[in-house]
Amino acid sequence: MPVQMTQRQYEQLVGDQALLETDLSLQVVGFLQARGWHPYRMARIVVPALQLFSGEPGVADYQFRYYLHPEAAAGAGLLLWIEFKRESDRRTCQCLKIARSKSGRRCTVCDQKNWREREEKYGGRVWQIRTFQEFATLYQKYYGWLHKPETAVRGQLALPNAK
């Protein structure tokens, strides 16, 4: 008799809940790399003792770059940002809590929202991805043209095993 596992049971089995997010990001990174995109893992790093501040607060998890035509137009390309979310992630603003305990910092939820809104205002594309299916649907809609013979710029050349 097949045993149906609840999401919670699955997470307990897998152990660290972050693993689920990692599984998804590995799948998406692999998918995009196979299609000629270059992934860049982004992070906000703060080490006050070393006066080290790197990255932007709320920055998306990954930046992906796709160079359209390396031979004819070096540097011309597409840029896609992805923030990976666990399906069950329903975190809400914690600014009030933080303000009560520490200095007037913003919470992660607000940092991410502010970063995303600013980037979109510049004209950037930022996706929040919870499932591979959600990602694949968006990819087909916005970038499917890269890999169709009639509209490909160099998409066909970037496919693995392409001859």
Ligand SMILES: [Zn+2]
């Ligand atoms: Zn907040």
